Amino acid sequence: MLLYITLSLWAMRPMAFVVRLSKPNCQEKCGNVTIPYPFGIGLECSADSSFTVSCRNITNPETPFLSSLNMEVLDISMDYSTITLNQLVSPLNCSLEQKGVYLGKSLSRTPFIFSRLYSVLAVLGCNNVVTLLSNGTTTAGGCVAICGYGSKSNDSGCNGVNCCKANIPLGLQTPQVIYRVIDSNNNNSSCGSLGLDDLERLREDEEKKYPEEKEAEYVCDQQCPAKGIYTPDERSRSKPQT
Structure with missing residues (x-):
């Protein structure tokens, strides 16, 4: 089942909206999942604790978890401003x-x-x-x-x-x-x-x-305008891809 959570724009305003995979010297992937900024593996690599991801060695490959909710991360797409959790x-x-x-x-x-x-x-x-x-x-x-x-x-x-x-x-x-x-x-x-x-x-x-x-x-x-803000009609034409 897919459950969507929206990150409010007000929470993103203090951040620099630069499209990049991760902060310098930070791990970009955990297992098969790419972790782009503002998310990051470890507090020092994320925008703040809400976006911190922990990479847990409980499976092979490793499994990413969103620390603030303690839920497994299945996918993060900055194109669609989405993160999929389990x-x-x-x-x-x-x-x-x-x-x-x-x-x-x-x-x-x-x-x-x-x-x-x-x-x-x-x-x-x-x-x-x-x-x-x-x-x-x-x-x-x-x-x-x-x-x-x-x-x-x-x-x-x-x-x-x-x-x-x-x-x-x-x-x-x-x-x-x-x-x-x-x-x-x-x-x-x-x-x-x-x-x-x-x-x-x-x-x-x-x-x-x-x-x-x-x-x-x-x-x-997350409605982050890193690549522009989609209207509901534009965003409903296709689904985020893993």
């Missing part, structure tokens, strides 16, 4: 009683916000109604997924049969959802999984299922 999805344990869950880590103490350009709230499963809260207080959207037995999760384009989606609001930093089942005759407590997902990948992966331990991908979108 995290587990959130399983739903449904009942008639309304429940709540936070989607991943809060960004309230970081310069990042979740992007509404590339991400949607995606629910894979059925017999559930899900409401997205903006920063814990305001209803910002939601969707209902009914069960279409024998149908694949995206046969309907993720429009409510075994899968549903909802747009996310601008400025979201602490995504929280509340959910419950809609059919009291269905006693299955596992009614799906959810997260902030990449809409394009959601449509392409027909057989996508999110078991409890499946990993998801976050893409953090």
